[in-house]
Every structure is written in structure tokens, then in C-alpha cells.
Amino acid sequence: MQVDIGNALSDVARPGVSEGALERLDERVARVHERIERGMADDEFGYAALNLPETTDATEIREAVEPLTDADHVLTVGIGGSALGAVTVSRALGLDGHAVLDNVDPAETRRVLDALPLADTAVHVVSKSGTTAETLANFLVVREAMTEAGVDWTERTVVTTGADGPLRAAAETEGLPALDVPEGVPGRFAALSTVGLVPAAILGGDVEGVLVGGRAARESLALSLFDSPAYAYGAVCYALENRGATTNAVMPYLESLEPFAEWFAQLWAESLGKDGLGQTPVRALGATDQHSQLQLYRAGRHDKLVTLVQSSERPDVPIPETDVAGLAYLGDGETTLGDLVDAEFAATEASLAAAGQPNVRLTVDPTPEGVGELLVAMEAACILVGELHGVETFTQPAVEWGKRAARGLLGGGEFEEADAVAEKRRLVVE
Amino acid sequence: MQVDIGNALSDVARPGVSEGALERLDERVARVHERIERGMADDEFGYAALNLPETTDATEIREAVEPLTDADHVLTVGIGGSALGAVTVSRALGLDGHAVLDNVDPAETRRVLDALPLADTAVHVVSKSGTTAETLANFLVVREAMTEAGVDWTERTVVTTGADGPLRAAAETEGLPALDVPEGVPGRFAALSTVGLVPAAILGGDVEGVLVGGRAARESLALSLFDSPAYAYGAVCYALENRGATTNAVMPYLESLEPFAEWFAQLWAESLGKDGLGQTPVRALGATDQHSQLQLYRAGRHDKLVTLVQSSERPDVPIPETDVAGLAYLGDGETTLGDLVDAEFAATEASLAAAGQPNVRLTVDPTPEGVGELLVAMEAACILVGELHGVETFTQPAVEWGKRAARGLLGGGEFEEADAVAEKRRLVVE
Structure with a gap:
């Protein structure tokens, strides 16, 4: 460069x-x-991202996705850093056939699922915590759509997640291939890991070259x-x-x-x-x-x-x-x-x-x-x-307020942020 | 709203x-x-855009594209205001099958053409002047690709352009259906005209509702x-x-x-x-x-x-x-x-x-x-x-410098702007 x-x-x-x-x-x-x-040498949170080209194991990724490499399409279910890196890599490598559900617009979710040949599609579900609302909601919808289409989703799904959480548990229960998100790396710095390379690997891309x-x-x-x-x-x-x-x-x-x-x-x-x-x-x-x-x-x-x-x-x-x-x-x-x-x-x-x-x-x-x-x-x-x-590069504290408000609005607990929504200042012209 | x-x-x-x-x-x-x-009443340049919902003739559009309505795909060849409005309308109406060539990246042009079933594709070429370099270059490539695929491009193409210019002349020579760009309306204000509605009309969208x-x-x-x-x-x-x-x-x-x-x-x-x-x-x-x-x-x-x-x-x-x-x-x-x-x-x-x-x-x-x-x-x-x-809303004078420079670089005439390119200040780190 x-x-x-x-x-x-x-x-x-x-x-x-x-x-x-x-x-x-x-x-x-x-x-x-x-x-x-120093941060790289100590594998400190965030700085560890720059070690990924060394530490990411392309062979492990290839072995995990091997049963899915017959698929001509990959559907990534993830949002933010769990989707953008993967889309960036596959598109930059010139690989076609990578679709993504990184929103919860019902019309779009339906459109994407209607357009995909589900029997010929590998699904990559990515959430570090395994609890991301948008990702889990979409994954539930995808599972149902595959079942309705007569496709055994447990044969077509690979998961990338942390050591614990609902996605890890589901992978263990259903026997899905499961990869680890890298330790100490925020999602937006994780393109050169399992998070970003799995779809390209399924579609036959040169992930080793990227590394x-x-x-x-x-x-x-x-x-x-x-x-x-x-x-x-x-x-x-x-x-x-x-x-x-x-x-x-x-x-x-x-x-x-x-x-x-x-x-x-x-x-x-x-x-x-x-x-x-x-x-x-x-x-x-x-x-x-x-x-x-x-x-x-x-x-x-x-x-x-x-x-x-x-x-x-x-x-x-x-x-x-x-x-x-x-x-x-x-x-x-x-x-x-x-x-x-x-x-x-x-x-x-x-x-x-x-x-x-x-x-x-x-x-x-x-x-x-x-x-x-x-x-x-x-x-x-x-x-x-x-x-x-002199800022904290590797955190994103300002997004937490909205997450708590949304969760409160959906009945997922008591959060004072949800109350603020009702107090909105209005000046409507129509 | x-x-x-x-x-x-x-x-x-x-x-x-x-x-x-x-x-x-x-x-x-x-x-x-x-x-x-006042500008609307006098059909003044630019203000005339707000009259388009009245003046655009949806029936004329439907009649012009009628021979192409068997196509499941539309390829818009245009750039800037000649493409964005059309893509915006078709996508907002939920119509699938609208591809676009609005760039001159050779890898992308090839990718788009390889992905389209050309025999089942209607081509909409849009350029007010009929001389837009990117659009005309892509159109020449599309024509060749269709011919190579055994498709008679003259049967599959509709043109939207001004009263004169190479595109108008080509339409007359080849007997293509041709629509007029609206008078007195910059491209970015032309979504509710032939420029923006043709692809949606071919794909069966409710263009009358948009109007x-x-x-x-x-x-x-x-x-x-x-x-x-x-x-x-x-x-x-x-x-x-x-x-x-x-x-x-x-x-x-x-x-x-x-x-x-x-x-x-x-x-x-x-x-x-x-x-x-x-x-x-x-x-x-x-x-x-x-x-x-x-x-x-x-x-x-x-x-x-x-x-x-x-x-x-x-x-x-x-x-x-x-x-x-x-x-x-x-x-x-x-x-x-x-x-x-x-x-x-x-x-x-x-x-x-x-x-x-x-x-x-x-x-x-x-x-x-x-x-x-x-x-x-x-x-x-x-x-x-x-x-x-107090600015001139309807013009875009600052883009002319680069157009002259590019034309000069490509041997399309003598332009002093092209000389400035060679004088670039460099400080390279590699």
C-alpha cells in the first residue's frame, strides 16, 4: 500500500x-x-487486533466450514462489526453469493429469505455475546424459514461466538460447527478473524492471502x-x-x-x-x-x-x-x-x-x-x-443508553431510559 | 408525510x-x-421540477416500454441524477431485478453483465446530453455484450435523452423507443419523470401512485x-x-x-x-x-x-x-x-x-x-x-473543472486543467 x-x-x-x-x-x-x-506484545484488549494476521488459524476455519463448502450462497446473520468485516472481505475478493441480514426491517428479512435458494445456502451466525437482539431474532426467523422450506438448518449453519451464551449453547445442543470470536478484539477490529473470514472461506476465497x-x-x-x-x-x-x-x-x-x-x-x-x-x-x-x-x-x-x-x-x-x-x-x-x-x-x-x-x-x-x-x-x-x-479507542459506551431503552420498550426489564421515550418533545407538522 | x-x-x-x-x-x-x-407557474429552470407530478405522462411511459415489459430485469445505464432517482423509486416500490451501471469500474461492469440474463433484460440508457462519457462507454460495452450473447440489443433498449445528441441520433437510426428528459429540470430533480420512472414501469411498478x-x-x-x-x-x-x-x-x-x-x-x-x-x-x-x-x-x-x-x-x-x-x-x-x-x-x-x-x-x-x-x-x-x-440551487459548476481535466487526459481535446494533473504535489510513504 x-x-x-x-x-x-x-x-x-x-x-x-x-x-x-x-x-x-x-x-x-x-x-x-x-x-x-507493547499492547500487541501483551495481547492487550484492542491492541490484540493487530496480532490477528498471525493468530488467526485459517486451517481451523477451513475445517469447520468444510461441510458447507458445497453451498453457492452464504447468509451472514450479524450486525455491526459482526457483519461489516465479512461483507467487506468477500466483496473485495470478488466473491459473489454473500447475502447478509444485518437489520431487523421485516420487509428486508422476508425479501432476503425469499430470494435465497435456502437448500444451497450456508448460514453464518455471528454474535460475540450470543444475545444480540437483532441477530438472534433474525436467526430464529431464518431457522423457521429453512424448516418450512424442508431444509435441515442444523446441517447448514456455522456459528461464531464467545465461550458462553445462548448461541454457544445452541451450537452444542444441535451439534453445529462453532468457531470462537477472537479474544480481546472489538468486533469492528475483527475482520481478519473467524468473524470476517468464514463467508469468504465457504465461497472459496483466498483467506490465507488476506492474512x-x-x-x-x-x-x-x-x-x-x-x-x-x-x-x-x-x-x-x-x-x-x-x-x-x-x-x-x-x-x-x-x-x-x-x-x-x-x-x-x-x-x-x-x-x-x-x-x-x-x-x-x-x-x-x-x-x-x-x-x-x-x-x-x-x-x-x-x-x-x-x-x-x-x-x-x-x-x-x-x-x-x-x-x-x-x-x-x-x-x-x-x-x-x-x-x-x-x-x-x-x-x-x-x-x-x-x-x-x-x-x-x-x-x-x-x-x-x-x-x-x-x-x-x-x-x-x-x-x-x-x-x-487520548480517547478510549476500543469501547463504544454511548450506544448502551439506546440498547437499554429498546430492551425496556420491548418488555425485557425495567430501564429508566425507556421512560424517556414517552417524554419526547414534539412539534409536528403534517 | x-x-x-x-x-x-x-x-x-x-x-x-x-x-x-x-x-x-x-x-x-x-x-x-x-x-x-412563481417559478412553477412560469416553468422556470429548476422550479419546473415541482411540476413533474402534473406534467409527467405515465401513459406515454407505459406505451414506450410496452415491448419490454416481458423482461424480468432492467439495466439502467446512467450516472448521477440519471441513475439515482430510478434506483430509488424501484427499490422503494419493492421491485426486484433493477441493476445499474453507474460507474466505469471495468471489474464491476463485467460483473454486472456476467450476472444478468441478457435475453431477459431491458436496457434503459439515460443521458440528457447524450454525451456523458461514463454512460456512453458503458452503453457501447453493453451493446457488444448483448450481441455476443446472441441478443438483438435494438429490441431490448429504451433511451431517455434530450432532443439532440448522439443518443437521440442512435435511437432514430436504430428505431429504439425514445423518451424525452423533462425540460428545465436538472437530473437530480428528475426522479418523477421519464428519467426515474421507466425501470419501475418496465417491472410493473405503480408509477401512477408515485405521481x-x-x-x-x-x-x-x-x-x-x-x-x-x-x-x-x-x-x-x-x-x-x-x-x-x-x-x-x-x-x-x-x-x-x-x-x-x-x-x-x-x-x-x-x-x-x-x-x-x-x-x-x-x-x-x-x-x-x-x-x-x-x-x-x-x-x-x-x-x-x-x-x-x-x-x-x-x-x-x-x-x-x-x-x-x-x-x-x-x-x-x-x-x-x-x-x-x-x-x-x-x-x-x-x-x-x-x-x-x-x-x-x-x-x-x-x-x-x-x-x-x-x-x-x-x-x-x-x-x-x-x-x-441565496445560492444557485439548480446548477453544479464545480464539477466542470474535473470533466475538462479528464477529457484532456483521454485525448479528447486541449484543456489546461489536464496539465495541472501532472503538477501534483507528492509526498509518498510506502
């Missing part, structure tokens, strides 16, 4: 960071790097941001946030990385959205969003860092020749779709710079190794930003 | 707007409403924001942006409105991202993003308005009974998935309010009429904000 931070420097962009400021920040980066290395790339990213961490792409990216995000870029728009020029932008949004928001800090992650997609968001990115407030993700190579899809007037420059028999998207990438990057809007270019390899490298590098970047901010 | 702005008031949220300030703003709303009505709902939204515009849901929403967005909510996170609790959040993001960004103004639209999804973005929305900066979109009703999908400990409150045989998502909606709304984070509730009917009403109401809200800001 390569990071080019030139367009985030203060001689190009506003806000921007000077090279001098980056050099001064680099002293803090060195201390954070030592902290991260190899993750190890490369881990090994590229160094004492200086000028020697480590992950830290260079994190340091620029931190410096620019402090200088006013409170939004980070992540814009891959690769459709296969569209879920990556979602995954990044969770990583950034849940890890860094604390104490009144944290960039707001915005999910974009190149070239499509040039026709949607670019007007704002160029001419709106100077409060955004745009992270442009470029692919180091493209498959060859020639644009057929045409004699249509005005299109000869495209349909000349030599230009490919890749040439077009690459030109648009370069043009957008330059157009942001010309408007003084800060942007960074990440160049990734569209290979399993490149995917693993990207994910682990972004995790390390996120941890760096959290350390520089 | 119902709008509840109670949680955006200054006695609840920071930033928030006082009722007194809204009353003072209401005088300006009245003047803007008169301006909008009925659009008319209802139009008729609900009034001289006071307290009498008009669309203006109430727009006025609160404007007031909160000025008070620091420079981000607008749109979070539908309906998967079928996921593309709506994308459509809204284009509407908001291209129309209002001007002169250093404009809220940054963020696309979210409930309940899923409670496990991703909610931590940031509650505990991050107070620079966000969260627009929560609730459904007025849900299909009945019961959660099967279970005796699993800890889940009895869900699997009691009476609770439905809809109960769960509704409880999560109310809990999230209250949790944001408890943290003093401003939010607004839009309640929509999950019907064709409700969809049309929502889209037109958001367009009117956007026009109101643009008028209040």
Missing part, C-alpha cells in the same frame, strides 16, 4: 498541515508506536510516519481534524471496495467518536459520486478530508469502437474502461487540489494480499488517531 | 433552534414560497413552515446549519429507502454545496448503523443533524417462540421484527435527544404514494434551503 499525502500539505490545501508540523508530530507517533507494540497481506501491514508499522503508510495516513487525519477537517470522505475508485467504505465508517465512528472528537466518516464511491458529492467537496466548506482510494491495476475491458460524433476519443478502439476511470481519478484529485480542498491518495493492490494490507493499515491508523486524541 | 421537529428545538438540542427563531424565519419562508410558486403522492406533496406547500412538512424540514435544516449542524445524517429505518439516502445526498450536495455553504449529507441506515455510527452521533461533535426516517407501518413477521434464556422477551410468540425495529427507532431518537444531539423525525407511508410524496417534499425542502442561502 502506498499513501500520498502531498495534497494535504498546507502549501496545497486549506486546512492543510505543514511538513514541519508533521515532523514535530512524528515524535508523538514514535511514542504511540511503542505503546502499540499474508495483514502481516505485511503489521510489519510496515515503524517509529516514523514517514516510514509507515498506516501512520502517515492516521497522522494526517489527526492533524487535519484538529485544523478543521472534521469530516473524512472515503471514496474508493473500485466498486469492490464499496463495503470497505462502510467498514471504515464503523471503524472510525465507533473508535474515535468520543469526548466531542472524531471525524465524521462519509462513504463515497468514485467515479459515481463525481456526479453527486464532488460539487460539495470542491465548493462547500473546507471541513473535509477526501480519502481517494486508487487501484494499482485494472482488468482490461476495451471500449468498443464507435464512429458516433463526439465520442471518437473514447471509442477509438484503444481506450479501455480502466483508462477512463483512471483519468477520472486523476482529474478529481487535481480538481480538489485546485480548489484547495485537502485530499490523500491510498493506492491498493486489488488482490487478497492487498485487501488484508488495507484493512490492517486502516486499523493501525485508527489506533494511532485514538492514542493521539 | 409527517415531520416532527421537536428534537431540533433549542430547549432539547445543541445546536437547536428556538420556536421564536422559527417564527421569525417563517416570514422569509413565506416570501420563498411565493418565489417558488399521485408527488402531487400531494406539491399541494401541501404553504405560506408557513408550520403548515408544510417540506418547508418545516427545510427550515430546520437551514437554521441548524447556520447554528453549527454542518452535517445532515439521513437514517431511514427502512432498507427499501437505502437508495433514497443516496438520492438525498446528491440532491443536497449538488444543490447546496456552494459558496462555502451546504450541509454534508451522510447516508446511514437504521437499525444497522446503531452498531456503527451511533457512538459518534451521540458522543462526537455537536455538528450533526440526524434525520430519522420512520415507516408508518410494517409487514407482520413474527419472531418465532424460543425458550432460550435471555431471549424470552423477544421470542415470546407475540413480538414481531417490526416491534423490534420500532422500539430501536424510538430508543435511538430518545438517546440522541438525551445527549442533546439535534434530530428530526420524518414519518412516511411505505406505499407508492408515500414514496412520491417523500421525494417531492425533499426537493421542495432543498429549494427552500437554497433560496434561504
